Amino acid sequence: IEPMKKFARTVRAHRELILNYFRARKQFSSGVVEGLNNKAKVTMRKSYGFRTFRATEIALYHALGNLPEPSSTHTFS
Template identity: 75%
Template structure:
């Protein structure tokens, strides 16, 4: 835009586009209103992102699925390659995403993430073990909260 003689509109506007509208500072709100006047790919991508926030308001898995399908179709027609990549990923994982609605929003993936982190830490700590069986036993003890066998020496 600068080479074409236009004012560099997108300069210093990164956080205006990444933040949620309710979290914008007053200056950022003004900047966002100014930017939204232009028909740039960046602005179209921003509007698609903002539109997707409505997805989390649905209660019914069927309506959520319809919204997801319509949103993905609009993104695929938008000619914005990074957004198309997001839409393809969402389509590939659609059944897993919709499970959240089927579970009535009652379950969080935090428990699973915690177990995955504990498994990674245990695996990282067991790099010195000579066999995989030793790592497997360490994982059983860490994840199953099994008691540690009595040892003659403690090394900590």
């Protein structure tokens, strides 16, 4: 019975947030959030070869923020 009590306390603690879901039903689309989440996952998948998390973090900033790529010191012909 203790797990049920814990669940009831959790629902009581988050009552307003749960009710907000029902109040705003179909007024907002989660498509934007899903798109950002997908873009982040793709960027993380591309960055598996990076040695540090900092490099992955920078890649995420560039992908999600549409930041310009830094100029390269090398030229590719």
